Amino acid sequence: MFIAFYHVPFIKTISMANIENQIFSSYQRNPDLYDEIYDKEGKVKEIYQKLFEIYGEHTISDYVNLNSKAKSSFFNQGITFQVYGDSNVQEKIFPFDLFPRIIDHKEWDIIERGSIQRSKALNLFLWDIYHDKKILKDKIVPIDLITSSANYLDQMNGINPPGGIYNHISGIDIIKHNDGKYYVLEDNIRCPSGVSYVICNRTALKKALFGVFNHYQTYSVTNYAENLLELLESVKPKGVDVPNVVVITPGMYNSAFYEHSYLAKTMGVELVEGRDLFVENDFVYMKTIKGPEKVDVIYRRIDDQFIDPLEFRPDSALGVPGLFAAYKKGNVTLANAPGTGVADDKAVYTYMPQIIKYYLDEEPILNNVHTYHCSRPDELKYVLEHIHELVIKPVDEAGGYGISIGNKLTKAEIEKVKAEIKENPRKYVAQPIMSLSVHPTYIDETESFEQRHVDLRTYTVLGKDKEFVLKGGLTRVALKRGNLIVNSSQGGGSKDTWVLKK
Amino acid sequence: MPNQYNITYRTENTYENWVNDAYWQFLIIPMENNTQHHIDVEFSNSLFAVNEYSINGYGFRTIRVHPKKKFKKINFEAQFSFIKDHIDPFNFPLDINEALAYKEINELTFKINFEAFLRSTPLTKLPNNVDSIFEFNLSNTIFENLQELNKWTFNHLQFKTGVTQVDTKLTDIISAKQGVCQDFTHLFCAIARQNGIPTRYVSGYINQEHGLLGDSQMHAWAECYIPQVGWKGFDPTNNILANTNHIKVCHGKDYNDCSPLRGIIYSHGRNKTTHTVKVQSQEQ
Numbered sequence: 199m200f201i202a203f204y205h206v207p208f209i210k211t212i213s214m215a216n217i218e219n220q221i222f223s224s225y226q227r228n229p230d231l232y233d234e235i236y237d238k239e240g241k242v243k244e245i246y247q248k249l250f251e252i253y254g255e256h257t258i259s260d261y262v263n264l265n266s267k268a269k270s271s272f273f274n275q276g277i278t279f280q281v282y283g284d285s286n287v288q289e290k291i292f293p294f295d296l297f298p299r300i301i302d303h304k305e306w307d308i309i310e311r312g313s314i315q316r317s318k319a320l321n322l323f324l325w326d327i328y329h330d331k332k333i334l335k336d337k338i339v340p341i342d343l344i345t346s347s348a349n350y351l352d353q354m355n356g357i358n359p360p361g362g363i364y365n366h367i368s369g370i371d372i373i374k375h376n377d378g379k380y381y382v383l384e385d386n387i388r389c390p391s392g393v394s395y396v397i398c399n400r401t402a403l404k405k406a407l408f409g410v411f412n413h414y415q416t417y418s419v420t421n422y423a424e425n426l427l428e429l430l431e432s433v434k435p436k437g438v439d440v441p442n443v444v445v446i447t448p449g450m451y452n453s454a455f456y457e458h459s460y461l462a463k464t465m466g467v468e469l470v471e472g473r474d475l476f477v478e479n480d481f482v483y484m485k486t487i488k489g490p491e492k493v494d495v496i497y498r499r500i501d502d503q504f505i506d507p508l509e510f511r512p513d514s515a516l517g518v519p520g521l522f523a524a525y526k527k528g529n530v531t532l533a534n535a536p537g538t539g540v541a542d543d544k545a546v547y548t549y550m551p552q553i554i555k556y557y558l559d560e561e562p563i564l565n566n567v568h569t570y571h572c573s574r575p576d577e578l579k580y581v582l583e584h585i586h587e588l589v590i591k592p593v594d595e596a597g598g599y600g601i602s603i604g605n606k607l608t609k610a611e612i613e614k615v616k617a618e619i620k621e622n623p624r625k626y627v628a629q630p631i632m633s634l635s636v637h638p639t640y641i642d643e644t645e646s647f648e649q650r651h652v653d654l655r656t657y658t659v660l661g662k663d664k665e666f667v668l669k670g671g672l673t674r675v676a677l678k679r680g681n682l683i684v685n686s687s688q689g690g691g692s693k694d695t696w697v698l699k700k
Numbered sequence: 701m702p703n704q705y706n707i708t709y710r711t712e713n714t715y716e717n718w719v720n721d722a723y724w725q726f727l728i729i730p731m732e733n734n735t736q737h738h739i740d741v742e743f744s745n746s747l748f749a750v751n752e753y754s755i756n757g758y759g760f761r762t763i764r765v766h767p768k769k770k771f772k773k774i775n776f777e778a779q780f781s782f783i784k785d786h787i788d789p790f791n792f793p794l795d796i797n798e799a800l801a802y803k804e805i806n807e808l809t810f811k812i813n814f815e816a817f818l819r820s821t822p823l824t825k826l827p828n829n830v831d832s833i834f835e836f837n838l839s840n841t842i843f844e845n846l847q848e849l850n851k852w853t854f855n856h857l858q859f860k861t862g863v864t865q866v867d868t869k870l871t872d873i874i875s876a877k878q879g880v881c882q883d884f885t886h887l888f889c890a891i892a893r894q895n896g897i898p899t900r901y902v903s904g905y906i907n908q909e910h911g912l913l914g915d916s917q918m919h920a921w922a923e924c925y926i927p928q929v930g931w932k933g934f935d936p937t938n939n940i941l942a943n944t945n946h947i948k949v950c951h952g953k954d955y956n957d958c959s960p961l962r963g964i965i966y967s968h969g970r971n972k973t974t975h976t977v978k979v980q981s982q983e984q
Contacts, residue, residue, distance in 0.1 A: 334812050341808070345815050352816050352953070353757030476766075480754055507964050508725045508764070509757045519723040519964060520764055523754045 221258050222250070224646045225638055231649060232376040232635040234299060245300050245698065248413045253297065258645060265296055265640060268402045275398070292395055293691030295639050296406055299652065299673045300414070306697045309372060309380060309656060310667045312564030315554060316385060317368040317658040317665070320541050322557040324364040328354045328537065338556050339549050342573075346624060347546075348594055349388075349539030351502060353509065357526055359535045361433030361662035366497075366533035367426070368658045369393075372564065374635040381565045381632060382550070383653065387534060387542045389499050392672045393422055393657050394457035397464075399694040400670070415699040417669035422657065423464035425668075429661030430495050433531050441494035441531075443467045444484060446475070448500050448516045458499050472500070477520030482530045495531040502536045544593040544627050545571060567632055572623040581619065581628040585612050588628040590619065605631060637693065639675050651676045654695065669697040701983050702785045703944055705730075707905055708978040709778040711961070716969035718770045725962045726763040727756060728918070730780055730904070730947050739782040746775040758957060760950035783984075789941035792929045798841050801927040805842075805896045814898035814925060816953060823954040824890040824901075827871040836895045842926050846892060846934055847941075853888045854939035866955055882955050884936040885920040889954065898925040900951040902933065903958035907945035907979045912938050917975045918960050923951060947979070 227236055235246040242250045253261070272294060301309070326333050327344055334341045344350055369390025371383045400419050404411065427443060434441035447458035449471050462469035468484060475484055475493060483490035498505060504514040509522040524530045540546070546553075548569035554562045570577040570588070581588060585604045592600040602615045619626050636649035652675050657668040673693040709728050726743075730736055743751045749767040756762050767774065804810050811818060820826070826833065834852040836845045860878040870890055873883045885901055892899040899922050906912055906919035912935075921935040921942055933942020952958045965971070 331812050335809050337808070341812055341815065345819055352957075355816075479752060508723060508962050512962060512964060519725075519766070520752075520754065522757050523762070526755060526757065526759070 221253055221256060221261055222638065222647055226648070228636075228649060230376070231633065232374060232378060233649065234374070234635050234637040234652065245302050249298070249300065249410060252410055252413065261296070261640065262645060264406045268294055268296055268406050271402055271405065272398065293675075293677060294399055294402060295675060295691055295693045296403060297638055297640060297647070298403060298410075298694040298696050299637055299654075300696045300698060301654075302698050303700055305380075306669065308563060309654070309671075310669070312372075312380070312382075312562070313368070313370050313656045313658045313667050314665050315558065315560060315563050316370060316382065316550065317365060317387075317660055319550070319554040319557050320368065320385060320387060321362075321364050321660060323546075323553050324535070324538060324541050325362065326557075327540065328357065328364075333553070333556055336556070338552050339546070342624075343543070343545050343549075344540060347540045347543050349502070349537065349543060351537035351540075353522065353526070354535070354537035358528075359433075360435050360528065360531045363433050363533075363660050363662065364535040364538045365541070366430065366433065366535075366660055368660070370564075370656045370658065371653055372656060373632060373653045376633040376635070379565055381567050382547075383567060383632070384544065385542050385547060385550070386655075388501065388539045389454075389534070390655070390657070391454040391457055391499075392655055392674075393668065394460040395692050396657070396668065396670050396672050396695070397422060397460075399672075399692055403694045414696060416696040417699060419668060419670040422668050423461060425666040426461070426497075426659055427465040427467070429659045429664065429666060430497060430531075430533055432661035432664065433533070434494050435528055435531055438494045442484075442492060443495040443497065444470050444475075444493050446470050446472065446496055446498045446500055446518075448504070452499070454499065461497070472515070472517045475518045475521075477518060477524050480520070480524045480527045480529055482518065482521065482524050493530065495533065497533050502539060505532070505536065544569075544591055545573070545624075548627065567629045570628040572619050572626040572628065578619070578623050581626075582616055585615060585628075587631060589631055590615055590626055590628050592625050593627055594625070603631060634676075637673070637675070639677070639691070639693070641677070648679070650679075652693070670695045702783050704982045704984050705780070705782055705784050705907075705947060706980045706982075707778075707780040707947065709780075709975070710776065710977075711973060711975045712773075712775045713971065713973045714773045715771075715965075715967055715971045717967055718772055719965055719967040720770050721966040722767060722771075722774075723964045724765045724776075725756070726765075726776070726778070726960065727760060727903070727950055727958065727962075728778060728960050729761045729763070730782055730949055731760060733948065735785040735787055735944075736948065737783055737785075739780065742779040744777050746773070747771055756950075758950070758952060784944055784947060784981075787943045787946075789933070789943050792932070796841065796843075796928045801842055802838065804927040810927075811896075817898040817900045817925070818893050818896070819953065820890060820893060821954045821956070823867070823869065823956065824886050824893065825870060826890045826894060827874065830871075830874060833874075834891050842897065843929070843932070845895070846897065846924050846926070846932070849888060849891055850934045850936050850941075851939050853884055853891075853936035857884055857887065859884075859937060866959070881920040881937040885922050886954060888922045888934060888936040892922065892924055899923065900931075901954045901958060902942075902946075902948055902951045903955075903960060904949045905947040905977060905979050906935075907947070907981050909979075909981065910945060912940075912945060917977055918949070919946070920955070920958075921946060945981075 237243055333339050365387040369386040372380050375381055396419050430443050431441050445462040459469050482493045484493050500516050503511045505517045506521040507514045507517050508519045525532050550566050551562045570581050572578045588604045590602040634651035637652045638647040639650040641648045652673050654671050654673050656671040659666045673695040675691045677691045743763050747767045749765050752764040754762050754764055834849050858878045861880055863878045864883050873879050889899045902921050902923050923931045923933050925931050935942055950958050
């Protein structure tokens with residue numbers, strides 16, 4: 199069933215009092231939190247007014263109805279994921295909320311320029327630490343930070359990746375703090391995932407509430423795949439005219455398999471597993487029913503240690519034997535390049551302002567959250583004494599695993615965390631607890647809108663001399679009340695994210 | 701005087717059950733360097749599978765084999781012939797400024813340039829509380845200290861095969877006081893690195909005609925970077941400096957970077973592998 203909204207007469211002034219906004223009638227606003235749609239006085243912000251009005255025309259039961267339809271459409275399309283560490287492994291739907299998040303073009307401009315700046319700085323940083331290591335010699339970044347990282351690959355030293363690009367795809371996690379400013383929480387430059395949800399969220403919202411798009415000039419997000427393909431083709435190996443691009447996946451049991459297949463399908467390229475490829479005379483080929491077909495660019499969604507069992511983990515059944523030799527000889531492009539993980543280490547994150555300044559001679563456009571390094575004795579002391587007001591993160595885990603939030607811990611838990619930090623200080627960093635902005639989010643249990651914390655993951659693609667930022671990104675919602683961790687693997691949901699043209 | 705060398709490397713692999721798919725990567729070809737040249741390689745396997753010449757992640761030459769049919773037995777044979785120039789390990793400048801050399805190894809740029817060979821790896825990690833480990837005497841030259849370390853390692857361990865595995869940790873080697881060339885070399889590397897000397901693990905062959913200790917498979921020794929001198933080879937298994945009898949294949953941080961054979965076998969059940977290496981030389 200398809201329900202569309204027709205043109206609603208425009209109401210000039212809207213305030214909480216004079217509109218009987220049914221679906222928001224029980225919305226409780228905590229004034230200490232930064233609400234994305236209400237200002238401090240409790241007025242709906244201008245960019246949200248129209249949306250507020252349209253949604254307000256309807257009852258909560260209309261909304262419930264639409265939401266459940268959207269949900270089943272996700273399930274029917276197979277847009278699911280799995281949570282690791284859950285003993286009942288099962289396919290779950292990434293919960294989706296029909297009330298979108300809106301970002302105006304001025305704020306977006308900051309986010310976009312900031313994302314490009316960070317991605318470029320990280321790329322230059324990676325080139326440097328796998329070549330002359332000037333930033334270490336100039337004592338901007340300490341040498342231990344790099345060489346004690348499990349993601350630093352000695353084999354990458356001296357290799358010039360095609361087009362000079364290491365982090366082709368960067369997923370930058372950004373939040374808005376209660377000071378109204380954007381802060382970067384993490385740079386994900388190994389295999390950042392989630393972009394397929396951005397596009398599916400848009401599709402689902404268009405299906406459910408097509409009419410709302412008539413009132414806003416929103417940038418499209420469906421152009422991601424074509425831009426990704428174009429930029430991947432721009433970093434083709436030397437001597438190749440029209441590169442053959444493939445997406446390699448660990449397989450259908452991977453939590454992001456839906457996305458791997460989605461990206462291959464929308465780019466119009468083959469989705470392969472390790473066993474579909476082979477290396478001969480240092481070139482990579484794909485097995486096809488018509489015989490071998492040379493492969494030039496591999497968008498790989500397999501971690502470094504698993505890409506080639508002859509070079510890295512010998513027990514990997516996911517990779518392609520001989521792939522790294524083909525890469526080292528410049529016969530194939532791997533995106534992202536092996537060894538990029540060293541730069542998304544959370545301890546390197548803390549040096550990002552200096553890294554940006556060093557390579558680009560620019561001030562960071564996006565803020566960094568102040569970080570304490572447990573490897574430094576004086577900072578370790580501070581962290582141990584202030585755990586209750588800090589977030590403790592392991593430096594090398596992704597997906598929100600292993601994070602402790604100080605003010606949510608019991609006394610016994612604090613002692614346990616302290617012991618873990620003391621055991622291996624290099625493994626942990628700590629940051630002040632940031633107050634993520636909140637956004638009205640439909641909650642199933644109470645059948646009403648409630649404030650929930652949100653963040654934003656942007657997708658930046660670097661190619662040879664060009665770059666692209668997806669105008670939208672993934673707004674992730676922490677569905678549990680008061681929860682600050684928004685990763686899908688930690689039970690988060692998501693919203694469609696609109697970037698306005700003007 | 702240069703030597704003409706001929707090396708034969710053979711390995712026989714038998715499997716209880718059919719092997720449906722397998723990959724091998726051999727890291728056994730003598731490297732081309734300023735004392736080893738005119739290297740001629742012949743390689744064959746009993747299944748007549750294609751032998752692909754390639755490189756590993758550190759740029760050393762490899763041979764890869766991927767048979768296209770199932771098998772229960774496969775043999776490989778490699779023949780290398782090449783010229784090895786005479787090496788006088790003591791032939792290096794004598795007017796070294798030692799104060800400057802010690803200063804250099806403590807500089808950040810030096811530590812960054814040689815970082816990979818100063819880092820401790822799982823196989824070259826010394827136990828925390830070990831007594832009576834060799835210590836550098838800073839009033840001696842770096843070279844003298846390394847020679848002493850070579851001697852100390854040679855005396856500390858007894859050469860004995862079958863006691864340790866390729867992945868035995870130093871803690872166990874130090875307490876057992878026994879091992880083979882890999883273990884001697886890992887211990888030497890660990891202590892030299894702890895004293896700030898960039899040290900690399902070297903894999904290669906040894907000419908046993910002169911009664912030197914080694915393995916019937918491959919030998920291991922170490923190379924240390926000495927400021928104003930360059931890389932120097934130390935063979936702690938024999939308490940000598942690397943010379944004309946040492947034929948280098950590759951180097952790395954430890955055995956794991958240099959493992960002569962990596963294989964991925966898709967089969968189950970027992971298997972048996974034997975290796976033999978024959979080194980023959982002829983002075984020219």
